[in-house]
Amino acid sequence: xxDLLYFIQQLINGLTIGSTYALIAIGYTMVYGxxxxxxxxxxxxxxxxxxxxxxxxxxxxxLGIVWLPLILIVALxxxxxxxxxxxxxxxxxxxxxVRGKHRLIPLISAxxxxxxxxxxVHLAQGSSNIxxxxxxxxxxxxxxxxxxxxxxxxMQIMIFAVTLVCMTVLSLFISRSRIGRAxxxxxxxxxxxxxxxxxxxxxxxxxxxxxxxxAAVAGLLLGMYYGSIDxxxxxxxxxxxxxxxxxxxxxxxxxxMLGGLxxxxxxxxxxxxxxGEYKDVVSFSLLILILLFKxxxxxxxxxxxxx
Amino acid sequence: MAAQNxxxxxxxxxVTLIISYPILGFNLVSEGISVQxxxxxxxxxxxxxxxxxxxxxxxxxxxTIMGGLGKLPALNPMANRPPMPQRKRLKVxxxxxxxxxxxxxxxxxxxxxxxxxxxxxxxxxIMLALGLNVVVGLAGLLDLGYVAFxxxxxxxxxxxxxxxxxxxxxxxxxGALLAALFGLVLGFPVLRLRGDYLAIVTLxxxxxxxxxxxxxxxxxxxxxxxxxxxDPTLFGMEFGRRVKEEGNTSFHETFGIAYAGEHKVIFLYLxxxxxxxxxxxxxxxxxxxxxxxxxxxxxxxEIAAKSLGLSRTAVKLSAFTIGAFFAGFAGxxxxxxxxxxxxxxxxxxxxxxxxxxxxxxxxxxQMGVILAAIAVTILPELAREFSEYRMLIFGAAMVLMMVWRxxxxxxxxxxxxxxxxxx
Numbered sequence: 001x002x003d004l005l006y007f008i009q010q011l012i013n014g015l016t017i018g019s020t021y022a023l024i025a026i027g028y029t030m031v032y033g034x035x036x037x038x039x040x041x042x043x044x045x046x047x048x049x050x051x052x053x054x055x056x057x058x059x060x061x062x063l064g065i066v067w068l069p070l071i072l073i074v075a076l077x078x079x080x081x082x083x084x085x086x087x088x089x090x091x092x093x094x095x096x097x098v099r100g101k102h103r104l105i106p107l108i109s110a111x112x113x114x115x116x117x118x119x120x121v122h123l124a125q126g127s128s129n130i131x132x133x134x135x136x137x138x139x140x141x142x143x144x145x146x147x148x149x150x151x152x153x154x155m156q157i158m159i160f161a162v163t164l165v166c167m168t169v170l171s172l173f174i175s176r177s178r179i180g181r182a183x184x185x186x187x188x189x190x191x192x193x194x195x196x197x198x199x200x201x202x203x204x205x206x207x208x209x210x211x212x213x214x215a216a217v218a219g220l221l222l223g224m225y226y227g228s229i230d231x232x233x234x235x236x237x238x239x240x241x242x243x244x245x246x247x248x249x250x251x252x253x254x255x256x257m258l259g260g261l262x263x264x265x266x267x268x269x270x271x272x273x274x275x276g277e278y279k280d281v282v283s284f285s286l287l288i289l290i291l292l293f294k295x296x297x298x299x300x301x302x303x304x305x306x307x
Numbered sequence: 308m309a310a311q312n313x314x315x316x317x318x319x320x321x322v323t324l325i326i327s328y329p330i331l332g333f334n335l336v337s338e339g340i341s342v343q344x345x346x347x348x349x350x351x352x353x354x355x356x357x358x359x360x361x362x363x364x365x366x367x368x369x370x371t372i373m374g375g376l377g378k379l380p381a382l383n384p385m386a387n388r389p390p391m392p393q394r395k396r397l398k399v400x401x402x403x404x405x406x407x408x409x410x411x412x413x414x415x416x417x418x419x420x421x422x423x424x425x426x427x428x429x430x431x432x433i434m435l436a437l438g439l440n441v442v443v444g445l446a447g448l449l450d451l452g453y454v455a456f457x458x459x460x461x462x463x464x465x466x467x468x469x470x471x472x473x474x475x476x477x478x479x480x481x482g483a484l485l486a487a488l489f490g491l492v493l494g495f496p497v498l499r500l501r502g503d504y505l506a507i508v509t510l511x512x513x514x515x516x517x518x519x520x521x522x523x524x525x526x527x528x529x530x531x532x533x534x535x536x537x538d539p540t541l542f543g544m545e546f547g548r549r550v551k552e553e554g555n556t557s558f559h560e561t562f563g564i565a566y567a568g569e570h571k572v573i574f575l576y577l578x579x580x581x582x583x584x585x586x587x588x589x590x591x592x593x594x595x596x597x598x599x600x601x602x603x604x605x606x607x608x609e610i611a612a613k614s615l616g617l618s619r620t621a622v623k624l625s626a627f628t629i630g631a632f633f634a635g636f637a638g639x640x641x642x643x644x645x646x647x648x649x650x651x652x653x654x655x656x657x658x659x660x661x662x663x664x665x666x667x668x669x670x671x672x673q674m675g676v677i678l679a680a681i682a683v684t685i686l687p688e689l690a691r692e693f694s695e696y697r698m699l700i701f702g703a704a705m706v707l708m709m710v711w712r713x714x715x716x717x718x719x720x721x722x723x724x725x726x727x728x729x730x
Contacts, residue, residue, distance in 0.1 A: 116703050
C-alpha cells in the first residue's frame with residue numbers, strides 16, 4: 001500500500017512535469033515538421049514567457065489587484081503575446097535569411113540566437129534566480145493518516161487542465177481551421193503548397209507564433225510550479241522538450257504530447273527511486289538511446305532519403 | 308506597395324516594442340522572499356523607443372536603403388579583385404605565419420606576466436578551435452559537446468596526478484588518448500545520425516559528462532573540483548621556489564639565477580605554444596592527406612562520397628576521434644595552467660564559444676580559426692567595461708555571420724591546380 005501510494009505520487013509528479021514538456025515540445029515539433037530545423041532558441045522563448053508572466057503578476061499585485069483568476073489570465077495573455085512576438089521576430093531575423101542553406105547554417109544561427117536571448121534577459125533582469133510567488137496553494141491528500149500520503153495539489157490540477165485545454169484547442173485548430181490546414185499542407189510539401197497559392201512564409205511565421213505561445217503557457221505554469229526562475233532555465237527545459245519531441249517522433253504533434261508525458265514520468269521515477277541529480281542524465285541517455293535505435297520516434301513517420 | 312511597407316513597418320515596430328519593453332522596461336528585484344517591480348531608468352526606456360523608431364524607419368524605407376547599400380562601393384576593397392594566385396597567397400600566408408610565430412616566441416620576454424598568462428589561454432583556445440575545426444569545419448559534423456573531451460583531458464591529468472602522482476609529461480599523451488577513446492566510443496554509435504540529431508546528442512553527452520563530474524563526489528570532488536595539480540617540469544627541474552618532489556631540482560638553482568614567479572608562467576606559455584604549433588601542423592598535414600580529403604568529400608555530399616567507396620563511419624569516426632584527441636591535449640594544459648579544475652569550467656557555453664571561434668574564423672580555414680581565437684579571447688579583456696556584453700555580442704555575431712557571411716571571415720581555400728591565364 002505504502003509503495004503503491006509512493007508510486008502514484010511519482011506518477012502524478014511526472015505527468016505534471018511531462019505535460020508542460022509536451023507544451024514546449026509542440027513548438028519544436030511543428031517547426032521541425034515544416035522547415036526541418038531545430039529551433040534551438042525555443043527554450044529561451046519559453047524562459048522569456050516565464051519572465052513576462054512574473055513581471056505581469058508582480059505588476060498587477062503592486063497595483064492592488066487580488067482576484068486570482070484575473071491575475072493569472074492577464075499574465076497568461078501577456079506572456080503569450082510577448083513570447084509570440086519574440087518567436088515571430090526570431091524567425092524573421094535569424095532563420096528566414098538562412099532558410100534553404102546548408103543544414104548546419106540555420107542550426108548555428110539558432111544557437112547564436114539562443115545565446116543572445118539568454119544574455120538579453122540576463123543583462124536586463126540579472127542572473128540570480130527570482131522567486132515566483134505560489135499563487136495557487138493547497139490540494140487533496142489520499143491515503144492513511146499516519147503514513148505516506150499521496151497528494152495532488154491544485155497547482156498540479158491546474159497544470160493538467162490548462163495543458164488539456166491548450167492541446168484540444170491546438171488539435172482543433174490544426175484539423176479544422178484554414179491556417180491549420182495550410183500548416184499541414186506546408187509540412188507535407190513546402191514547394192507544392194507554395195505552388196498551390198499558400199503563402200508559405202506566413203504559415204512558417206504562424207508556426208513559430210503558435211509554438212511560442214504554447215511555450216509561454218508552459219513558462220507560466222512551470223515557473224509557478226518550481227517557484228523560481230532564472231535566465232538559464234530555458235536551456236535545460238528546452239533540451240528536455242526537444243527530447244520529448246524526438247521521443248514521440250519529431251514532426252508529429254500527438255507524438256510530442258506522448259513523448260512529453262513519457263519523459264516526465266521517466267524523470268520523476270528517477271528522482272523518486274534513484275536520485276534527483278541523475279534525472280537529467282536519464283533523460284539525455286533516453287534521448288541518445290532513442291536516436292540510436294528508433295530515430296523516427298514512437299509516432300513518427302520514417303524519413304525517406306531521396307537522391 | 309508603399310501602403311504594405313507602411314503596414315509591415317508599423318507591425319515590426321510594435322513587435323520590437325513588445326519584445327523589448329516588458330523585459331527591459333521593468334526590473335524584478337528580490338527583497339527577501341517577495342519580489343518587487345522597479346521601472347528601468349529613462350535611458351533604457353529612451354533606448355527601447357529609439358529602437359522601435361529605427362526598426363520602423365528601416366522597414367518603411369527598406370527598399371530604398373537596401374538599394375542604396377547595393378550601390379555603395381563595397382566596404383571591403385578586396386572584394387571585387389580577382390583572388391590572389393595560389394602561389395602568391397601561400398607565400399603571403401607562410402610569411403604571415405612565420406612572423407606570428409616569431410612574435411609569439413618573443414612575446415613572454417617583452418610582455419607582462421598577466422599578458423603572458425592571457426596568451427597561454429589564447430593558445431589553449433587555439434588548440435581547441437583547431438580540433439573542433441576538424442570535426443565541424445572539415446567533416447561537417449556539428450559537435451555541441453566538444454567541451455566534454457576537453458574535460459576528459461583535464462580531469463584525467465588531475466585524477467592521475469592526484470591518485471598516482473603522474474607528472475604532466477606522462478599525463479599529456481594519456482589525457483589526449485583518453486579523450487580520443489571517449490570520442491571513439493561515443494562516436495561509434497552516434498555518427499550514423501543525421502547532422503542536427505548529432506548536434507543534440509553530442510550536446511546531451513556533454514551535459515551527461517558534466518553532471519557525472521558534478522555528482523561523483525568521492526572520485527572527482529564534485530562541484531568543489533580538484534586542486535593542487537602539479538606544474539610541468541623541465542627535465543626534472545621544478546619551477547616552484549622549493550622542490551616539492553624528491554629527486555627533482557629546481558630551475559632557478561640549477562641555472563644559478565634568482566627565483567622569479569614569471570619563469571613558471573613563461574614555461575607554461577612555451578609549452579602551450581609548442582603544442583599549439585604541433586596541433587596546427589598535424590592537422591594541416593592531415594587535411595592534405597587522403598583522410599582529410601575524405602572528410603571534406605563527406606561533408607559536401609554524403610551519398611556521392613559513399614558511392615565512391617568511402618566508409619562513412621570510418622571517415623567520420625576518424626574526424627571525431629582526432630578532434631577529441633586535441634581537446635584532450637588542450638584540457639591537460641588547461642589543468643596544469645589553472646592548478647585547479649571544477650565542472651564549472653566545462654559548461655555548454657564553453658562549447659558554444661569554441662564553436663563561435665570556428666564559425667567566425669571560417670569553417671575549415673586554419674588561419675581564420677587562429678585569428679578568430681585570438682580575437683575572441685583578447686577582445687573581452689581589452690574592453691573590460693563591456694565584458695558582460697561578451698556573450699550577447701557572441702550570439703549576435705553568430706547569427707549575423709550565418710546570415711551575411713556563412714563562410715567566415717577568412718574562408719577556407721583548397722590547394723588546387725590553376726591554369727595559367729592565356730596571353
